[in-house]
Amino acid sequence: MAKKMKRESTEVRQQQIIEAAQKIIFKHGSEHLTVKRIADMVGISEAAIYRHFKSKKSILSFLLTYIENILLNDIAEERKGTELVTLDTIDKIILRHFSMIDMRKGLSFQVIAEIVSLGDRKLNKKAAQTIDKYISSLVELLSTGVKDGAIRKDIDLEASATLLFTLIHGLVNMWALNDGSFKLINKYSSLWQIYREAISNR
Known part of the structure; x- marks a missing residue:
């Protein structure tokens, strides 16, 4: 389960999500990029990801x-x-x-x-x-x-x-x-x- 983090501004959270996505793609390849992996790396829930982006695409x-x-x-x-x-x-x-x-x-x-x-x-x-x-x-x-x-x-x-x-x-x-x-x-x-x-x- 993702650990709880303080609520960040939309801009800060989007930046965290994008940086996590880059690291996952670079290390594991784009086929292994999932919302769950991003959420785990950022330390937030998958639902929190979807508040900022409607899909992986x-x-x-x-x-x-x-x-x-x-x-x-x-x-x-x-x-x-x-x-x-x-x-x-x-x-x-x-x-x-x-x-x-x-x-x-x-x-x-x-x-x-x-x-x-x-x-x-x-x-x-x-x-x-x-x-x-x-x-x-x-x-x-x-x-x-x-x-x-x-x-x-x-x-x-x-x-x-x-x-x-x-x-x-x-x-x-x-x-x-x-x-x-x-x-x-x-x-x-x-x-x-x-x-x-x-x-x-x-």
Whole structure:
């Protein structure tokens, strides 16, 4: 039986539920995510979960929105106060991004992959939209770099942003599969040099 906890605000309780769902998915896989497991981890009753979310699917949908905000915020935060976008600026943004991913144990990308594995069409569509928004933020970053003269004008921005996303996502997947046994930033550095050479406006 779940232990009793003091009544929390809706925002705090939803955050606790979402964080518990992430941990369960990351540790056991999405197929093992149940309302009972979440309730046990948070320390509340299943009925209390349903006061905030009507179903497991609504928890996963909310979780995708939460992850989307985290990923986009990683990039937006580093751009604050930056007037010119140089290759060093982009490098700094991605490095910070990896630091945040490392700190979160790669949860964001792994949770998206696990949710997609469930095969729910609506959730898959939302996951695809999350990735599209993430790639769009990279397109915007690269586009500003072109305008500021750091990046070649003849590159395909959409393809370049997708390649950068694939680099980030693929590296995080490798890191997660190896239980975080290597430093993301170290692996990224050599890959970034290859990518940088390809887009640099020499």
